[in-house]
Amino acid sequence: MSKPRVALIQFPGSNCEWETKRAAEAAGMACDIFRWNRDADLLAEYDGYLIGGGFSYQDRIRAGVIATKEPIVDRLFSEVVDRGKPVLGICNGAQVLVEAGLAPGLKPGEVEMALAPNRPHPEGRIAGFCCRWVYIKHIAPPGRCVFTTQVPEGEVIPIPIAHGEGRYTTRTPEVIEKLRENRQIVFQYCDAHGNVSDDPEVSPNGAVDNLAGLCNPEGNVLAMMPHPERASFLRQIPTDLAGDWSRRKLEAMGNALAMAEPGPGLAVFVSMRDSLLARLASMAGR
Amino acid sequence: MYQVELLVSLKIPDVTALTAANTLRRRMGYEGVLDRLERADYFLFEVEAATPDEACAVVRDIAEHTNLFVNPNKHVFEVRPRQERAGLARSDGVYLVNCLVRSLQYDPGPGLVASLHRLGHEQVRSISTGTLWTLHLRVEGEARARGITQSIAITTSRSQGLLMNPHYQTCEVY
Numbered sequence: 501m502s503k504p505r506v507a508l509i510q511f512p513g514s515n516c517e518w519e520t521k522r523a524a525e526a527a528g529m530a531c532d533i534f535r536w537n538r539d540a541d542l543l544a545e546y547d548g549y550l551i552g553g554g555f556s557y558q559d560r561i562r563a564g565v566i567a568t569k570e571p572i573v574d575r576l577f578s579e580v581v582d583r584g585k586p587v588l589g590i591c592n593g594a595q596v597l598v599e600a601g602l603a604p605g606l607k608p609g610e611v612e613m614a615l616a617p618n619r620p621h622p623e624g625r626i627a628g629f630c631c632r633w634v635y636i637k638h639i640a641p642p643g644r645c646v647f648t649t650q651v652p653e654g655e656v657i658p659i660p661i662a663h664g665e666g667r668y669t670t671r672t673p674e675v676i677e678k679l680r681e682n683r684q685i686v687f688q689y690c691d692a693h694g695n696v697s698d699d700p701e702v703s704p705n706g707a708v709d710n711l712a713g714l715c716n717p718e719g720n721v722l723a724m725m726p727h728p729e730r731a732s733f734l735r736q737i738p739t740d741l742a743g744d745w746s747r748r749k750l751e752a753m754g755n756a757l758a759m760a761e762p763g764p765g766l767a768v769f770v771s772m773r774d775s776l777l778a779r780l781a782s783m784a785g786r
Numbered sequence: 787m788y789q790v791e792l793l794v795s796l797k798i799p800d801v802t803a804l805t806a807a808n809t810l811r812r813r814m815g816y817e818g819v820l821d822r823l824e825r826a827d828y829f830l831f832e833v834e835a836a837t838p839d840e841a842c843a844v845v846r847d848i849a850e851h852t853n854l855f856v857n858p859n860k861h862v863f864e865v866r867p868r869q870e871r872a873g874l875a876r877s878d879g880v881y882l883v884n885c886l887v888r889s890l891q892y893d894p895g896p897g898l899v900a901s902l903h904r905l906g907h908e909q910v911r912s913i914s915t916g917t918l919w920t921l922h923l924r925v926e927g928e929a930r931a932r933g934i935t936q937s938i939a940i941t942t943s944r945s946q947g948l949l950m951n952p953h954y955q956t957c958e959v960y
Binding site for chain 2: 557558560561562565566568569570573577599600601602609610611612613614616617619620621667669670671672
């Protein structure tokens with residue numbers, strides 16, 4: 501079977517296209533960078549979608565919102581909601597998905613949450629942009645989300661974040677209850693040992709429920725603030741992290757081939773590939 | 787105690803306001819309705835002073851000399867007593883509607899007050915912040931102008947609303 505084809509949607513201000521494409525290709529998918537102003541109907545030719553990080557439209561008004569009014573998002577919406585194709589939004593991509601009503605998607609199209617500015621410093625200083633490595637824990641049950649089929653439940657993943665507006669919040673407490681009930685919370689911020697905590701050192705932006713990533717009820721949409729594409733190869737892992745990944749990096753140091761081995765974030769893309777292959781096989785079998 | 791507004795806007799064309807206006811006209815159907823859209827950083831000061839003029843003078847001094855609110859290389863500013871929420875201004879068939887967007891959860895105001903106190907401006911008791919959008923709307927009737935502004939402001943779905951997300955922001959239309 502040929503490789504699944506995915507379109508990585510590029511808005512003006514996107515800036516993670518190439519490393520996201522590289523991770524998708526390393527996972528075994530064919531990935532095209534798809535400019536936002538191309539004929540949106542051409543999106544239908546793809547099996548799945550990626551929206552990477554950056555600052556679409558320079559985050560004017562607030563992160564992600566201008567992009568959602570573009571015709572390409574209309575087309576994306578119908579491919580994802582009506583045809584069940586998967587879309588992964590990373591960082592600014594997650595902001596686009598939330599503002600487009602695709603995540604959490606309890607009522608598709610309705611804006612049910614926000615990715616608000618990060619929690620400020622307790623003394624009232626503005627928190628601003630937060631760029632560092634954190635840990636996230638995969639808490640969704642097996643098979644819940646098409647992007648984490650290769651990530652065991654309970655797995656702790658070191659991963660970088662880089663955002664100023666990453667605090668999941670909602671004025672509707674029922675939304676959070678529903679997310680818990682539906683097991684739509686896919687990733688939570690945690691410490692190196694997997695302990696979930698509100699401590700700003702652990703949960704850097706103050707997100708409700710320490711939310712780092714959530715899926716829609718069908719599991720084919722994942723909106724995550726951390727960057728799996730920046731943790732997709734061993735060479736990207738810092739050596740001063742707690743845990744096994746830094747040790748592996750240190751052991752591999754000096755060996756270029758070993759440095760190109762998968763990092764913890766690649767599992768998200770491999771899961772997407774596997775899900776797409778299964779979906780394509782199922783469609784071919786009909 | 788007097789309330790004083792400080793409005794800070796860019797000297798050059800404001801690309802955020804231009805992009806918002808462009809999106810509203812091209813994508814959301816407000817061509818011919820939205821004449822113009824302006825944006826300013828909004829600060830509401832509560833100042834201990836003997837008169838409103840004295841309170842305004844305090845805020846003007848802060849704006850000109852602290853470098854906390856205004857960078858004279860790129861900003862212009864206006865200081866005025868807090869505006870009463872009266873009827874909408876109208877000229878040549880165009881209503882001017884203000885939409886003040888504020889954060890529901892966190893406000894940098896206390897941090898700004900602490901900084902001002904360190905600089906000796908202890909007359910300032912509080913500051914609240916926001917973004918003030920001014921919409922120039924060519925519509926019939928004040929109620930319609932207010933209604934359109936609400937629709938433009940509050941984002942309820944991927945197709946409706948733009949200027950604020952009600953899950954962490956609030957807006958006042960006046």
